Amino acid sequence: MATDDIWIIGSNMTKFGKHLDKDALDLASAAAMAALGDADMTMADVGVLGMGNLMNSSAGMGQQLQKQIGQTGIPVFNVANACATGATALRVAVMAIKAGETDVGMAVGVEKLAGAGLLGQRKAGPPSETWEPSGRVGAIGPQEGRIGTGIMPGVFGQVGMEYGHKYGGTSFELFARISEKNHAHSTLNPLAAYQKRFTLDEIMSDVMVAYPNTRPMCSGNCDGAAAMIVVSDAKLRTLSLETQKRAVKIAASVLTSDPWQDGCQVLPDVNTLTKLAARQAYEQAGIGPEDLDLVELHDCFATAELVHYDNLGLCEEGGAVDFFESGAPWRDGSMPVNVSGGLQSKGHPIAATGIANIHEVVSHLRGEAGDRQIEGARVGLAHVIGLGSACGVHILEKAA
Amino acid sequence: MTSPAQIPFVDYLILGDTPHLQVNECTNCGARFFDRRNACASCFGTDFTKARVSTTGVITSYSIPHTAKQPFVSAIVDCDGTPVRATIINVDPSPDQVEMGMAVKLATYSMGTDADGTEAIAFGFAPA
Numbered sequence: 172m173a174t175d176d177i178w179i180i181g182s183n184m185t186k187f188g189k190h191l192d193k194d195a196l197d198l199a200s201a202a203a204m205a206a207l208g209d210a211d212m213t214m215a216d217v218g219v220l221g222m223g224n225l226m227n228s229s230a231g232m233g234q235q236l237q238k239q240i241g242q243t244g245i246p247v248f249n250v251a252n253a254c255a256t257g258a259t260a261l262r263v264a265v266m267a268i269k270a271g272e273t274d275v276g277m278a279v280g281v282e283k284l285a286g287a288g289l290l291g292q293r294k295a296g297p298p299s300e301t302w303e304p305s306g307r308v309g310a311i312g313p314q315e316g317r318i319g320t321g322i323m324p325g326v327f328g329q330v331g332m333e334y335g336h337k338y339g340g341t342s343f344e345l346f347a348r349i350s351e352k353n354h355a356h357s358t359l360n361p362l363a364a365y366q367k368r369f370t371l372d373e374i375m376s377d378v379m380v381a382y383p384n385t386r387p388m389c390s391g392n393c394d395g396a397a398a399m400i401v402v403s404d405a406k407l408r409t410l411s412l413e414t415q416k417r418a419v420k421i422a423a424s425v426l427t428s429d430p431w432q433d434g435c436q437v438l439p440d441v442n443t444l445t446k447l448a449a450r451q452a453y454e455q456a457g458i459g460p461e462d463l464d465l466v467e468l469h470d471c472f473a474t475a476e477l478v479h480y481d482n483l484g485l486c487e488e489g490g491a492v493d494f495f496e497s498g499a500p501w502r503d504g505s506m507p508v509n510v511s512g513g514l515q516s517k518g519h520p521i522a523a524t525g526i527a528n529i530h531e532v533v534s535h536l537r538g539e540a541g542d543r544q545i546e547g548a549r550v551g552l553a554h555v556i557g558l559g560s561a562c563g564v565h566i567l568e569k570a571a
Numbered sequence: 572m573t574s575p576a577q578i579p580f581v582d583y584l585i586l587g588d589t590p591h592l593q594v595n596e597c598t599n600c601g602a603r604f605f606d607r608r609n610a611c612a613s614c615f616g617t618d619f620t621k622a623r624v625s626t627t628g629v630i631t632s633y634s635i636p637h638t639a640k641q642p643f644v645s646a647i648v649d650c651d652g653t654p655v656r657a658t659i660i661n662v663d664p665s666p667d668q669v670e671m672g673m674a675v676k677l678a679t680y681s682m683g684t685d686a687d688g689t690e691a692i693a694f695g696f697a698p699a
Binding site: 299300301302304307308309310311312314315316317318319320322324325326328329330332333335336343378379380381382383384431433434436437438 | 578580581582583602603604605606607612613631632633634635636637638639642643645646647654655656657658666671672682685686687689691693695
Protein backbone atom coordinates (compact mmCIF):
# COMPACT_ATOMS: atom_id res chain seq x y z
CA MET A 172 0.00 0.00 0.00
CA ALA A 173 1.24 3.46 -0.89
CA THR A 174 2.01 5.89 1.91
CA ASP A 175 1.82 9.69 2.11
CA ASP A 176 5.59 9.90 1.76
CA ILE A 177 7.13 12.16 -0.83
CA TRP A 178 10.40 11.27 -2.55
CA ILE A 179 13.17 13.11 -4.32
CA ILE A 180 14.09 11.14 -7.43
CA GLY A 181 15.92 13.80 -9.43
CA SER A 182 18.39 16.31 -8.06
CA ASN A 183 21.01 18.59 -9.54
CA MET A 184 22.92 21.80 -9.04
CA THR A 185 25.19 23.66 -11.42
CA LYS A 186 28.63 24.61 -10.28
CA PHE A 187 28.29 27.84 -8.30
CA GLY A 188 30.50 30.73 -9.34
CA LYS A 189 30.82 33.06 -12.29
CA HIS A 190 29.04 31.89 -15.44
CA LEU A 191 29.85 34.77 -17.75
CA ASP A 192 28.46 33.10 -20.88
CA LYS A 193 25.18 31.93 -19.31
CA ASP A 194 22.12 33.89 -18.20
CA ALA A 195 19.64 32.82 -15.51
CA LEU A 196 17.56 30.86 -18.03
CA ASP A 197 20.59 28.91 -19.25
CA LEU A 198 21.54 28.00 -15.68
CA ALA A 199 17.97 27.10 -14.67
CA SER A 200 17.59 25.00 -17.83
CA ALA A 201 20.83 23.15 -17.17
CA ALA A 202 19.83 22.24 -13.58
CA ALA A 203 16.21 21.40 -14.50
CA MET A 204 17.15 19.18 -17.45
CA ALA A 205 19.84 17.40 -15.43
CA ALA A 206 17.37 16.79 -12.58
CA LEU A 207 14.88 15.37 -15.11
CA GLY A 208 17.64 13.15 -16.53
CA ASP A 209 18.51 12.00 -13.01
CA ALA A 210 14.84 11.08 -12.47
CA ASP A 211 14.64 9.41 -15.88
CA MET A 212 11.69 11.67 -16.74
CA THR A 213 10.75 14.41 -19.21
CA MET A 214 8.71 17.58 -18.86
CA ALA A 215 5.72 15.54 -20.00
CA ASP A 216 5.77 13.77 -16.61
CA VAL A 217 5.86 16.93 -14.50
CA GLY A 218 2.53 18.17 -13.06
CA VAL A 219 3.57 21.33 -11.21
CA LEU A 220 6.51 23.74 -11.29
CA GLY A 221 7.69 25.79 -8.30
CA MET A 222 10.13 28.42 -9.58
CA GLY A 223 12.35 30.68 -7.51
CA ASN A 224 14.38 33.64 -8.76
CA LEU A 225 14.58 36.53 -6.32
CA MET A 226 16.25 39.17 -8.46
CA ASN A 227 13.59 38.88 -11.20
CA SER A 228 10.69 37.84 -9.03
CA SER A 229 8.10 39.58 -11.18
CA ALA A 230 9.45 38.31 -14.51
CA GLY A 231 7.57 35.00 -14.71
CA MET A 232 10.79 33.01 -14.73
CA GLY A 233 8.89 29.71 -14.46
CA GLN A 234 7.13 30.32 -17.74
CA GLN A 235 10.35 31.59 -19.29
CA LEU A 236 12.02 28.35 -18.22
CA GLN A 237 9.18 26.33 -19.76
CA LYS A 238 9.71 28.21 -23.01
CA GLN A 239 13.28 26.86 -22.98
CA ILE A 240 12.73 23.27 -21.86
CA GLY A 241 9.08 22.34 -22.40
CA GLN A 242 5.69 24.08 -22.42
CA THR A 243 3.07 21.60 -21.26
CA GLY A 244 0.35 23.78 -19.74
CA ILE A 245 1.00 22.78 -16.11
CA PRO A 246 0.51 25.27 -13.26
CA VAL A 247 3.58 27.37 -12.46
CA PHE A 248 4.12 29.06 -9.12
CA ASN A 249 6.73 31.82 -9.28
CA VAL A 250 7.80 32.35 -5.69
CA ALA A 251 9.93 34.88 -3.81
CA ASN A 252 10.86 34.50 -0.14
CA ALA A 253 14.27 36.13 0.28
CA CYS A 254 17.05 33.58 0.86
CA ALA A 255 14.42 30.89 1.53
CA THR A 256 13.07 31.22 -2.04
CA GLY A 257 14.42 27.84 -3.22
CA ALA A 258 13.04 25.98 -0.20
CA THR A 259 9.71 27.73 -0.83
CA ALA A 260 9.65 26.54 -4.44
CA LEU A 261 10.18 22.98 -3.22
CA ARG A 262 7.46 23.41 -0.58
CA VAL A 263 5.05 24.35 -3.37
CA ALA A 264 5.82 21.15 -5.28
CA VAL A 265 5.54 19.06 -2.10
CA MET A 266 2.23 20.69 -1.10
CA ALA A 267 0.76 20.11 -4.56
CA ILE A 268 1.58 16.40 -4.31
CA LYS A 269 0.27 16.20 -0.73
CA ALA A 270 -2.93 17.88 -1.88
CA GLY A 271 -3.34 15.16 -4.49
CA GLU A 272 -3.22 17.57 -7.44
CA THR A 273 -0.33 15.78 -9.11
CA ASP A 274 2.11 12.90 -8.61
CA VAL A 275 5.22 14.64 -9.95
CA GLY A 276 6.55 18.09 -9.12
CA MET A 277 9.60 20.11 -10.12
CA ALA A 278 11.30 22.84 -8.10
CA VAL A 279 13.95 25.13 -9.55
CA GLY A 280 15.94 27.98 -8.03
CA VAL A 281 18.31 30.22 -9.96
CA GLU A 282 20.19 33.45 -9.44
CA LYS A 283 22.71 35.56 -11.35
CA LEU A 284 24.54 37.48 -8.67
CA ALA A 285 28.25 37.47 -9.54
CA GLY A 286 29.57 40.97 -8.88
CA ALA A 287 26.30 42.16 -7.30
CA GLY A 288 28.12 43.62 -4.30
CA LEU A 289 26.57 44.34 -0.95
CA LEU A 290 22.92 43.35 -0.61
CA GLY A 291 20.45 45.14 1.65
CA GLN A 292 21.85 48.57 0.95
CA ARG A 293 19.45 51.12 -0.48
CA LYS A 294 20.78 53.76 -2.83
CA ALA A 295 20.24 57.26 -1.53
CA GLY A 296 18.12 59.45 -3.77
CA PRO A 297 19.27 62.90 -4.84
CA PRO A 298 19.19 65.26 -1.86
CA SER A 299 16.16 67.49 -2.08
CA GLU A 300 16.38 71.19 -1.27
CA THR A 301 14.18 70.79 1.77
CA TRP A 302 13.85 67.97 4.31
CA GLU A 303 11.01 65.70 3.21
CA PRO A 304 9.77 63.01 5.62
CA SER A 305 8.92 59.75 3.89
CA GLY A 306 8.15 56.13 4.69
CA ARG A 307 6.59 54.54 7.74
CA VAL A 308 8.74 56.42 10.25
CA GLY A 309 8.85 59.70 8.35
CA ALA A 310 12.62 59.58 7.82
CA ILE A 311 14.10 62.61 6.10
CA GLY A 312 17.08 60.72 4.68
CA PRO A 313 18.69 57.28 4.32
CA GLN A 314 18.67 55.49 7.68
CA GLU A 315 21.81 53.41 7.04
CA GLY A 316 24.52 54.69 9.39
CA ARG A 317 22.15 57.18 11.07
CA ILE A 318 20.05 54.54 12.78
CA GLY A 319 22.38 51.58 12.99
CA THR A 320 22.59 49.28 10.02
CA GLY A 321 20.39 47.24 7.72
CA ILE A 322 23.15 45.70 5.61
CA MET A 323 23.25 41.92 5.87
CA PRO A 324 26.80 41.43 7.26
CA GLY A 325 26.01 44.02 9.95
CA VAL A 326 22.61 42.59 10.86
CA PHE A 327 23.97 39.05 11.08
CA GLY A 328 27.03 40.36 12.89
CA GLN A 329 24.66 41.69 15.53
CA VAL A 330 22.81 38.36 15.59
CA GLY A 331 26.03 36.54 16.53
CA MET A 332 27.12 39.22 19.02
CA GLU A 333 23.70 39.08 20.67
CA TYR A 334 24.14 35.34 21.20
CA GLY A 335 27.53 36.00 22.76
CA HIS A 336 26.04 38.63 25.06
CA LYS A 337 23.34 36.22 26.17
CA TYR A 338 25.42 33.09 26.69
CA GLY A 339 29.08 34.19 26.67
CA GLY A 340 32.10 32.56 25.04
CA THR A 341 32.07 34.23 21.64
CA SER A 342 34.91 36.28 20.18
CA PHE A 343 36.05 37.57 16.82
CA GLU A 344 38.44 34.60 16.71
CA LEU A 345 35.70 32.07 17.46
CA PHE A 346 33.56 33.34 14.59
CA ALA A 347 36.62 33.30 12.30
CA ARG A 348 37.30 29.67 13.24
CA ILE A 349 33.80 28.71 12.09
CA SER A 350 34.68 30.22 8.74
CA GLU A 351 38.02 28.38 8.77
CA LYS A 352 36.08 25.10 9.06
CA ASN A 353 33.78 25.81 6.13
CA HIS A 354 36.58 26.96 3.85
CA ALA A 355 38.52 23.80 4.77
CA HIS A 356 35.47 21.69 3.87
CA SER A 357 35.09 23.46 0.52
CA THR A 358 38.37 22.07 -0.82
CA LEU A 359 36.57 18.73 -1.35
CA ASN A 360 33.58 20.22 -3.19
CA PRO A 361 34.14 20.80 -6.91
CA LEU A 362 30.73 22.56 -7.13
CA ALA A 363 31.79 25.31 -4.70
CA ALA A 364 32.51 28.79 -6.02
CA TYR A 365 35.63 29.03 -3.84
CA GLN A 366 37.76 26.02 -2.92
CA LYS A 367 40.52 27.80 -1.09
CA ARG A 368 41.55 26.84 2.40
CA PHE A 369 42.37 29.88 4.57
CA THR A 370 44.46 30.03 7.72
CA LEU A 371 42.80 31.57 10.75
CA ASP A 372 45.18 34.52 10.48
CA GLU A 373 44.26 35.06 6.83
CA ILE A 374 40.57 35.11 7.72
CA MET A 375 41.01 37.51 10.63
CA SER A 376 43.29 39.91 8.79
CA ASP A 377 41.22 40.03 5.59
CA VAL A 378 39.08 43.08 4.73
CA MET A 379 36.61 43.89 7.52
CA VAL A 380 33.10 44.03 6.06
CA ALA A 381 31.12 44.46 9.27
CA TYR A 382 32.79 43.51 12.55
CA PRO A 383 33.03 40.69 13.44
CA ASN A 384 32.58 39.44 9.86
CA THR A 385 35.57 39.81 7.52
CA ARG A 386 35.22 39.08 3.80
CA PRO A 387 35.86 35.29 3.92
CA MET A 388 33.28 35.10 6.73
CA CYS A 389 30.54 36.39 4.39
CA SER A 390 28.62 34.31 1.83
CA GLY A 391 29.71 35.06 -1.72
CA ASN A 392 27.37 36.48 -4.33
CA CYS A 393 27.62 34.21 -7.34
CA ASP A 394 25.69 32.57 -10.16
CA GLY A 395 24.06 29.18 -9.92
CA ALA A 396 20.96 27.03 -10.19
CA ALA A 397 19.58 23.92 -8.55
CA ALA A 398 16.58 21.75 -9.36
CA MET A 399 14.71 18.82 -7.94
CA ILE A 400 12.06 16.32 -9.06
CA VAL A 401 9.72 15.02 -6.36
CA VAL A 402 7.08 12.30 -6.59
CA SER A 403 4.39 10.69 -4.47
CA ASP A 404 4.94 7.28 -2.91
CA ALA A 405 2.36 5.77 -5.27
CA LYS A 406 4.23 7.15 -8.25
CA LEU A 407 7.61 5.94 -6.96
CA ARG A 408 6.26 2.38 -6.83
CA THR A 409 5.62 2.50 -10.59
CA LEU A 410 9.21 3.55 -11.39
CA SER A 411 12.32 1.46 -12.04
CA LEU A 412 14.08 -0.34 -9.21
CA GLU A 413 17.16 1.77 -9.87
CA THR A 414 15.11 4.95 -9.36
CA GLN A 415 13.53 3.52 -6.21
CA LYS A 416 16.93 2.56 -4.82
CA ARG A 417 18.32 6.08 -5.26
CA ALA A 418 15.14 7.82 -4.03
CA VAL A 419 15.49 10.01 -0.95
CA LYS A 420 12.51 10.45 1.35
CA ILE A 421 11.41 13.93 2.39
CA ALA A 422 10.75 13.01 6.01
CA ALA A 423 9.88 16.61 6.85
CA SER A 424 9.22 19.75 4.84
CA VAL A 425 8.55 22.85 6.90
CA LEU A 426 8.34 26.56 6.20
CA THR A 427 7.84 29.16 8.93
CA SER A 428 7.74 32.94 9.24
CA ASP A 429 8.88 34.91 12.27
CA PRO A 430 6.36 34.90 15.10
CA TRP A 431 6.13 38.08 17.21
CA GLN A 432 8.86 38.46 19.76
CA ASP A 433 9.73 41.58 21.69
CA GLY A 434 12.32 43.51 19.66
CA CYS A 435 11.87 41.44 16.49
CA GLN A 436 11.03 44.55 14.48
CA VAL A 437 14.21 46.24 15.74
CA LEU A 438 16.78 43.47 15.13
CA PRO A 439 15.36 40.66 12.97
CA ASP A 440 14.86 37.59 15.14
CA VAL A 441 16.31 34.71 13.10
CA ASN A 442 16.18 32.37 16.07
CA THR A 443 12.54 31.88 17.00
CA LEU A 444 11.31 30.91 13.54
CA THR A 445 14.25 28.53 13.06
CA LYS A 446 13.53 26.85 16.41
CA LEU A 447 9.88 26.62 15.42
CA ALA A 448 10.71 25.08 12.02
CA ALA A 449 13.18 22.62 13.55
CA ARG A 450 10.69 21.51 16.20
CA GLN A 451 7.99 20.93 13.58
CA ALA A 452 10.42 19.11 11.30
CA TYR A 453 11.70 16.72 14.00
CA GLU A 454 8.08 16.01 14.93
CA GLN A 455 7.07 15.33 11.32
CA ALA A 456 10.07 13.09 10.75
CA GLY A 457 9.70 11.33 14.09
CA ILE A 458 13.41 11.73 14.81
CA GLY A 459 15.60 13.95 16.96
CA PRO A 460 18.75 15.94 16.15
CA GLU A 461 20.85 13.08 17.58
CA ASP A 462 19.71 10.94 14.62
CA LEU A 463 21.21 13.28 12.02
CA ASP A 464 24.31 12.23 10.09
CA LEU A 465 24.91 15.65 8.51
CA VAL A 466 23.47 19.16 8.45
CA GLU A 467 23.60 21.89 5.83
CA LEU A 468 22.62 25.11 7.58
CA HIS A 469 22.34 28.70 6.44
CA ASP A 470 25.77 30.17 7.20
CA CYS A 471 25.17 33.37 5.25
CA PHE A 472 27.77 34.77 7.68
CA ALA A 473 30.06 33.01 10.15
CA THR A 474 28.14 34.70 12.97
CA ALA A 475 24.90 33.12 11.72
CA GLU A 476 26.23 29.56 11.75
CA LEU A 477 26.88 29.72 15.48
CA VAL A 478 23.32 30.62 16.47
CA HIS A 479 21.80 27.96 14.23
CA TYR A 480 23.71 25.14 16.01
CA ASP A 481 21.50 26.10 18.91
CA ASN A 482 18.33 26.90 16.92
CA LEU A 483 18.39 23.50 15.19
CA GLY A 484 18.89 21.70 18.49
CA LEU A 485 22.34 20.38 17.56
CA CYS A 486 23.42 21.38 21.06
CA GLU A 487 21.62 22.29 24.23
CA GLU A 488 20.32 25.82 24.66
CA GLY A 489 23.20 28.25 25.06
CA GLY A 490 25.72 25.54 24.17
CA ALA A 491 26.69 26.54 20.62
CA VAL A 492 30.20 27.68 21.54
CA ASP A 493 30.96 24.45 23.40
CA PHE A 494 29.46 22.47 20.51
CA PHE A 495 31.84 24.15 18.07
CA GLU A 496 34.82 23.88 20.43
CA SER A 497 34.20 20.11 20.72
CA GLY A 498 34.98 19.75 17.02
CA ALA A 499 31.52 18.25 16.37
CA PRO A 500 30.67 20.29 13.23
CA TRP A 501 33.89 19.44 11.38
CA ARG A 502 33.45 16.77 8.71
CA ASP A 503 35.16 14.17 10.91
CA GLY A 504 33.22 15.27 14.00
CA SER A 505 30.09 13.83 15.56
CA MET A 506 27.70 16.17 13.72
CA PRO A 507 29.20 17.38 10.42
CA VAL A 508 27.85 20.82 9.49
CA ASN A 509 28.26 22.36 6.05
CA VAL A 510 30.56 19.77 4.54
CA SER A 511 29.75 21.44 1.20
CA GLY A 512 31.79 24.43 2.37
CA GLY A 513 28.65 26.33 3.30
CA LEU A 514 27.54 29.58 1.79
CA GLN A 515 30.86 31.17 2.76
CA SER A 516 32.73 29.02 0.20
CA LYS A 517 30.13 27.28 -1.94
CA GLY A 518 28.57 30.67 -2.67
CA HIS A 519 25.05 32.00 -2.26
CA PRO A 520 23.04 32.44 -5.48
CA ILE A 521 20.03 33.29 -3.35
CA ALA A 522 17.09 31.38 -4.87
CA ALA A 523 19.29 28.38 -5.75
CA THR A 524 20.61 28.04 -2.19
CA GLY A 525 17.49 26.50 -0.63
CA ILE A 526 17.49 23.68 -3.19
CA ALA A 527 21.27 23.30 -3.45
CA ASN A 528 21.61 22.59 0.27
CA ILE A 529 19.05 19.79 -0.09
CA HIS A 530 20.95 18.52 -3.14
CA GLU A 531 24.08 18.33 -0.97
CA VAL A 532 22.31 16.20 1.62
CA VAL A 533 20.72 14.04 -1.10
CA SER A 534 24.16 13.41 -2.63
CA HIS A 535 25.48 12.06 0.68
CA LEU A 536 22.40 9.92 1.37
CA ARG A 537 22.77 8.38 -2.09
CA GLY A 538 26.45 7.78 -1.43
CA GLU A 539 27.30 9.93 -4.43
CA ALA A 540 29.13 12.85 -2.79
CA GLY A 541 32.57 11.83 -4.06
CA ASP A 542 35.60 12.93 -2.02
CA ARG A 543 33.46 14.70 0.55
CA GLN A 544 31.11 11.76 1.18
CA ILE A 545 30.08 11.35 4.81
CA GLU A 546 30.32 7.57 5.06
CA GLY A 547 27.13 5.73 5.87
CA ALA A 548 24.96 8.87 5.95
CA ARG A 549 21.29 7.90 6.28
CA VAL A 550 19.55 11.03 7.60
CA GLY A 551 20.32 14.70 7.00
CA LEU A 552 18.84 18.13 7.56
CA ALA A 553 18.90 21.20 5.31
CA HIS A 554 18.08 24.65 6.66
CA VAL A 555 17.71 28.07 5.04
CA ILE A 556 16.59 31.40 6.34
CA GLY A 557 15.54 34.45 4.40
CA LEU A 558 15.59 37.73 6.27
CA GLY A 559 12.21 39.27 6.76
CA SER A 560 11.82 36.37 7.64
CA ALA A 561 11.20 32.90 6.22
CA CYS A 562 12.77 29.65 7.39
CA GLY A 563 12.78 26.34 5.53
CA VAL A 564 13.82 23.07 7.17
CA HIS A 565 13.85 19.76 5.31
CA ILE A 566 14.78 16.41 6.83
CA LEU A 567 15.83 13.78 4.32
CA GLU A 568 16.16 10.03 4.70
CA LYS A 569 17.87 7.43 2.58
CA ALA A 570 15.53 4.82 1.08
CA ALA A 571 15.32 1.80 3.38
CA MET B 572 11.66 86.51 11.01
CA THR B 573 10.91 83.61 13.37
CA SER B 574 13.62 81.44 14.89
CA PRO B 575 14.74 78.54 12.67
CA ALA B 576 12.40 75.55 12.77
CA GLN B 577 13.64 72.04 13.52
CA ILE B 578 12.64 68.70 12.06
CA PRO B 579 13.51 65.31 13.58
CA PHE B 580 15.34 62.74 11.41
CA VAL B 581 12.49 60.29 12.10
CA ASP B 582 9.04 61.01 13.45
CA TYR B 583 9.56 58.88 16.56
CA LEU B 584 12.31 61.24 17.76
CA ILE B 585 10.54 63.89 19.83
CA LEU B 586 12.52 67.12 20.09
CA GLY B 587 12.13 69.94 22.63
CA ASP B 588 13.70 70.45 26.03
CA THR B 589 13.97 66.73 26.77
CA PRO B 590 14.52 64.90 23.47
CA HIS B 591 13.37 61.29 23.60
CA LEU B 592 12.07 58.44 21.45
CA GLN B 593 8.38 57.68 21.35
CA VAL B 594 6.67 54.40 20.47
CA ASN B 595 3.17 53.27 19.63
CA GLU B 596 2.28 50.99 22.52
CA CYS B 597 -0.51 48.45 22.24
CA THR B 598 -3.01 49.21 25.00
CA ASN B 599 -3.95 45.53 25.20
CA CYS B 600 -0.60 43.71 25.41
CA GLY B 601 1.99 46.46 25.75
CA ALA B 602 3.93 45.58 22.57
CA ARG B 603 5.92 48.57 21.34
CA PHE B 604 6.41 49.71 17.75
CA PHE B 605 8.38 52.57 16.18
CA ASP B 606 6.39 52.77 12.94
CA ARG B 607 2.78 53.86 12.42
CA ARG B 608 0.45 50.94 12.96
CA ASN B 609 -2.52 49.18 11.46
CA ALA B 610 -2.79 46.61 14.22
CA CYS B 611 -0.65 44.92 16.83
CA ALA B 612 1.61 42.15 15.49
CA SER B 613 1.50 40.40 18.84
CA CYS B 614 -2.18 40.41 19.89
CA PHE B 615 -3.92 41.92 16.81
CA GLY B 616 -5.36 44.77 18.90
CA THR B 617 -5.98 48.10 17.22
CA ASP B 618 -5.71 50.49 20.14
CA PHE B 619 -2.42 52.25 20.68
CA THR B 620 -1.11 54.92 22.97
CA LYS B 621 2.06 57.01 22.67
CA ALA B 622 4.70 55.96 25.17
CA ARG B 623 8.05 57.48 26.03
CA VAL B 624 11.17 55.33 25.74
CA SER B 625 13.81 55.62 28.44
CA THR B 626 16.72 57.78 27.24
CA THR B 627 19.27 55.50 28.89
CA GLY B 628 20.09 51.90 28.16
CA VAL B 629 22.74 49.24 27.67
CA ILE B 630 24.24 47.76 24.50
CA THR B 631 23.07 44.18 23.99
CA SER B 632 24.52 43.69 20.51
CA TYR B 633 26.59 45.59 18.00
CA SER B 634 28.38 45.41 14.68
CA ILE B 635 30.80 47.80 13.00
CA PRO B 636 30.02 48.03 9.27
CA HIS B 637 32.91 49.22 7.12
CA THR B 638 30.67 49.55 4.10
CA ALA B 639 29.93 53.28 4.22
CA LYS B 640 32.45 56.12 3.76
CA GLN B 641 33.35 55.85 7.46
CA PRO B 642 32.96 52.82 9.73
CA PHE B 643 30.28 53.27 12.38
CA VAL B 644 28.93 51.37 15.35
CA SER B 645 25.46 49.93 14.86
CA ALA B 646 23.89 48.62 18.03
CA ILE B 647 20.81 47.32 19.73
CA VAL B 648 20.30 49.29 22.93
CA ASP B 649 18.04 47.90 25.63
CA CYS B 650 16.35 51.00 27.05
CA ASP B 651 14.82 49.68 30.26
CA GLY B 652 13.13 46.83 28.39
CA THR B 653 12.56 48.49 25.01
CA PRO B 654 15.06 47.38 22.35
CA VAL B 655 16.17 50.29 20.12
CA ARG B 656 18.24 50.17 16.96
CA ALA B 657 20.73 53.01 16.89
CA THR B 658 24.14 54.25 15.91
CA ILE B 659 26.54 54.68 18.82
CA ILE B 660 28.10 58.14 18.58
CA ASN B 661 31.03 59.85 20.30
CA VAL B 662 33.13 56.66 20.21
CA ASP B 663 35.82 55.46 17.84
CA PRO B 664 34.28 52.77 15.63
CA SER B 665 36.56 50.07 17.00
CA PRO B 666 35.78 46.91 18.96
CA ASP B 667 38.16 48.17 21.69
CA GLN B 668 35.88 51.11 22.31
CA VAL B 669 32.52 49.34 22.50
CA GLU B 670 31.54 46.80 25.10
CA MET B 671 28.56 44.56 25.52
CA GLY B 672 26.49 45.81 28.41
CA MET B 673 28.02 49.30 28.08
CA ALA B 674 25.76 52.05 29.46
CA VAL B 675 24.67 54.62 26.89
CA LYS B 676 22.30 57.57 26.72
CA LEU B 677 20.33 59.26 23.98
CA ALA B 678 22.05 62.23 22.35
CA THR B 679 20.98 64.47 19.48
CA TYR B 680 22.98 66.36 16.88
CA SER B 681 22.37 68.69 13.97
CA MET B 682 22.41 67.41 10.39
CA GLY B 683 22.43 70.95 8.99
CA THR B 684 19.72 73.19 7.56
CA ASP B 685 17.80 73.01 4.31
CA ALA B 686 16.97 75.76 1.81
CA ASP B 687 14.10 76.97 4.04
CA GLY B 688 16.40 77.25 7.04
CA THR B 689 14.92 74.22 8.78
CA GLU B 690 17.44 72.38 10.90
CA ALA B 691 17.34 68.57 10.90
CA ILE B 692 18.09 66.84 14.21
CA ALA B 693 19.22 63.21 14.37
CA PHE B 694 19.82 60.97 17.37
CA GLY B 695 22.34 58.43 18.46
CA PHE B 696 23.37 56.87 21.74
CA ALA B 697 26.59 58.03 23.41
CA PRO B 698 28.55 56.49 26.28
CA ALA B 699 26.76 57.48 29.50
